[in-house]
Amino acid sequence: MIQQLAIVGLGLIGGSLARSLRSAGFVGKISGYDPDPAQCEAALKLGVIDRAGTSAADAVALADLVVLSVPVLHTVEAMRAVVPGLKVGAIVTDVGSTKQSVLRDVATACGGEVPAWFVAGHPIAGTEKSGVANSQPALFKGHRVIITPHAKQDLAAKAQVLAMWEACGARVVEMEAARHDAIFAATSHLPHLLAYSFVDMLDRLDHKHEIFPNAGGGFRDFTRIASSSPRMWHDIVKANKECVSELLAKQIEDLQKLQSLMAADRWEEVQHIFERARAARERYLAQIE
Amino acid sequence: MIQQLAIVGLGLIGGSLARSLRSAGFVGKISGYDPDPAQCEAALKLGVIDRAGTSAADAVALADLVVLSVPVLHTVEAMRAVVPGLKVGAIVTDVGSTKQSVLRDVATACGGEVPAWFVAGHPIAGTEKSGVANSQPALFKGHRVIITPHAKQDLAAKAQVLAMWEACGARVVEMEAARHDAIFAATSHLPHLLAYSFVDMLDRLDHKHEIFPNAGGGFRDFTRIASSSPRMWHDIVKANKECVSELLAKQIEDLQKLQSLMAADRWEEVQHIFERARAARERYLAQIE
Numbered sequence: 366m367i368q369q370l371a372i373v374g375l376g377l378i379g380g381s382l383a384r385s386l387r388s389a390g391f392v393g394k395i396s397g398y399d400p401d402p403a404q405c406e407a408a409l410k411l412g413v414i415d416r417a418g419t420s421a422a423d424a425v426a427l428a429d430l431v432v433l434s435v436p437v438l439h440t441v442e443a444m445r446a447v448v449p450g451l452k453v454g455a456i457v458t459d460v461g462s463t464k465q466s467v468l469r470d471v472a473t474a475c476g477g478e479v480p481a482w483f484v485a486g487h488p489i490a491g492t493e494k495s496g497v498a499n500s501q502p503a504l505f506k507g508h509r510v511i512i513t514p515h516a517k518q519d520l521a522a523k524a525q526v527l528a529m530w531e532a533c534g535a536r537v538v539e540m541e542a543a544r545h546d547a548i549f550a551a552t553s554h555l556p557h558l559l560a561y562s563f564v565d566m567l568d569r570l571d572h573k574h575e576i577f578p579n580a581g582g583g584f585r586d587f588t589r590i591a592s593s594s595p596r597m598w599h600d601i602v603k604a605n606k607e608c609v610s611e612l613l614a615k616q617i618e619d620l621q622k623l624q625s626l627m628a629a630d631r632w633e634e635v636q637h638i639f640e641r642a643r644a645a646r647e648r649y650l651a652q653i654e
Numbered sequence: 655m656i657q658q659l660a661i662v663g664l665g666l667i668g669g670s671l672a673r674s675l676r677s678a679g680f681v682g683k684i685s686g687y688d689p690d691p692a693q694c695e696a697a698l699k700l701g702v703i704d705r706a707g708t709s710a711a712d713a714v715a716l717a718d719l720v721v722l723s724v725p726v727l728h729t730v731e732a733m734r735a736v737v738p739g740l741k742v743g744a745i746v747t748d749v750g751s752t753k754q755s756v757l758r759d760v761a762t763a764c765g766g767e768v769p770a771w772f773v774a775g776h777p778i779a780g781t782e783k784s785g786v787a788n789s790q791p792a793l794f795k796g797h798r799v800i801i802t803p804h805a806k807q808d809l810a811a812k813a814q815v816l817a818m819w820e821a822c823g824a825r826v827v828e829m830e831a832a833r834h835d836a837i838f839a840a841t842s843h844l845p846h847l848l849a850y851s852f853v854d855m856l857d858r859l860d861h862k863h864e865i866f867p868n869a870g871g872g873f874r875d876f877t878r879i880a881s882s883s884p885r886m887w888h889d890i891v892k893a894n895k896e897c898v899s900e901l902l903a904k905q906i907e908d909l910q911k912l913q914s915l916m917a918a919d920r921w922e923e924v925q926h927i928f929e930r931a932r933a934a935r936e937r938y939l940a941q942i943e
Contacts, residue, residue, distance in 0.1 A: 568934035577938040595928035639884035645857035
């Protein structure tokens with residue numbers, strides 16, 4: 366149980382976490398801060414937070430646990446704003462989709478080293494919708510949360526963050542930050558980039574006005590992530606540039622190979638790729654069901 | 655109302671059409687044929703058809719309306735099997751995802767010209783699941799069906815097929831076959847190819863065993879179509895090779911451009927692509943809602 370929780374960044378994830386912890390009875394009071402006054406106001410109105418801080422430092426002043434829930438490239442700025450307000454013994458965690466960049470930025474904001482009281486976390490949940498108005502108390506239920514411990518990690522701080530996520534119904538997994546970034550480049554960052562690029566390509570075709578009215582359910586699901594926040598995904602792709610670039614190069618190479626197979630009418634090999642992909646996805650489904 | 659309907663090819667689409675027309679009270683008796691005896695048996699057991707033919711010609715012998723529901727590259731073979739069994743005045747239609755190839759193949763099977771009694775159709779509905787066991791009576795409700803008329807098209811035959819689809823709750827749209835193939839290469843064929851290629855690429859990574867357990871909802875939706883029938887999609891991509899190849903080349907070019915922007919740290923332009931894509935998808939959603 367946490368007496369005082371502070372959420373810095375009142376968007377989909379921050380808002381959903383506050384709602385989830387409140388409905389689990391895991392928190393006493395919740396304060397929050399967002400540079401956008403509209404998000405603060407919405408969060409108060411929806412009962413997501415009890416009090417809106419006048420600044421990040423003000424919002425975290427009484428907090429036992431602070432959750433940074435900002436686009437990953439705002440980590441340095443957000444940490445610099447939060448640190449002067451922290452009380453003795455406060456724990457800070459984050460929810461960013463890239464973990465090496467967050468640890469690097471927290472170190473930058475804290476004089477060169479990640480402090481013992483910082484816990485790097487990443488809930489594997491979200492939707493293509495943004496903003497506190499779309500937050501849901503059950504968003505994390507049954508989902509994974511990755512924690513990537515660092516050299517100076519305080520174990521009690523880590524245990525507190527783990528307990529917070531378990532209260533939301535999530536399962537916590539520990540992983541090295543570099544491993545995390547390689548894995549999520551593959552499962553999440555590259556697909557977003559592919560979906561954005563695909564929709565953008567269609568939108569520049571001559572017959573683009575005939576395309577969307579003829580799109581079916583496959584198109585809708587394939588492109589759903591292209592409705593995600595461009596700003597948030599710009600940050601993620603930039604923060605995880607090395608891993609994403611490496612996979613993008615592999616993907617382009619594979620598509621060129623497919624192009625060659627099609628041009629050479631080597632259709633059995635084309636079908637073989639489709640078969641391998643379907644078999645792989647069936648293994649994936651068997652794991653998540 | 656159709657007295658006798660025949661379905662040649664008892665898969666997801668053929669089965670769903672039979673179920674849908676029966677529940678709408680639009681058909682008297684339904685006969686069916688599939689080269690796979692297991693599909694025939696399942697269709698009989700599920701009450702999808704009333705009678706299984708011993709051959710395609712036998713199945714269609716009494717039919718007023720015949721629906722070919724086979725992988726598109728089997729059109730010549732299926733038409734050749736069906737034609738000798740057709741009674742005078744019978745209408746034949748299809749459900750294939752490519753329309754130029756189907757019209758070409760029907761002409762090949764019928765002595766060089768598409769007969770007046772053939773109506774080329776394409777319901778924009780389906781799931782990644784295959785087989786008659788997955789068929790659903792409501793599959794076409796609220797969906798589009800494209801009809802691509804040809805030079806010798808009998809208008810009464812076209813009207814009959816239109817009435818059949820409307821009985822399933824679908825909206826019928828007419829379009830030139832070449833236009834159809836260009837549009838569906840963009841909304842359906844290329845996304846399938848991209849999804850297959852993406853999953854296949856991940857499945858060949860060194861850390862592939864760590865990837866799937868860490869995949870979230872975005873991954874699940876983005877890759878759903880990679881669970882589709884490899885055989886059916888092999889046929890579609892091959893049958894619509896020109897249109898798909900042209901778009902694949904554009905997609906590769908766009909991904910290479912994105913790669914260059916990332917390498918040159920031109921992040922504002924990367925974000926601009928994401929923003930254009932999100933705006934385009936929002937326009938798409940506004941159209942379908």
